[in-house]
Amino acid sequence: MAPIDSSHIPPIEQPEKPVARVVVDVMLKPEILDPQGQAVLGALTRLGHSDIVSVRQGKRFEILVDAAPDAAALDQIASTLLANTVIEDYTIHVEEQ
Secondary structure, X not given: XXXXXXXXXXXXXXXXXXXXXXXXXXEEOOOOOOHHXXXXXXXXXXXXOOOOOOOOOEEEEEEEEOOOOOHHHHHHHHHHHHOOOOOEEEEEEEEEO
8 A cells, every 4th residue: 555645734733822722511411311420420439439429421622712712603613513402511611821
C-alpha cells in the first residue's frame, strides 16, 4: 500500500491567546434512566462508600474561541450537535481568558 501524501493538508492553527473558554455540560434529563451512573453507584457502595446515594454520568465539552462568544451561536451548537435534547439537558458557561 502506498503511503498517504499529507503535504497538501494545511496545519491546524491554534489561536495565540483565546478570548474565552466555553464549557458545555451535558447531562441526562432527571427522568431518563442512567445505567452507567447506577453501575458507578453500585461499585462505590461495594467499595464501602455507603454515604453516596446517587450518581449521574454526563459529558463536558471545552471550546476555545478567539472572538467574543455569541450566546445564540453557542446555544445552537449545544442544542444541535453536543446534546440530544430529547433526553439530555445542557448548560453553557463562558470563562473569559
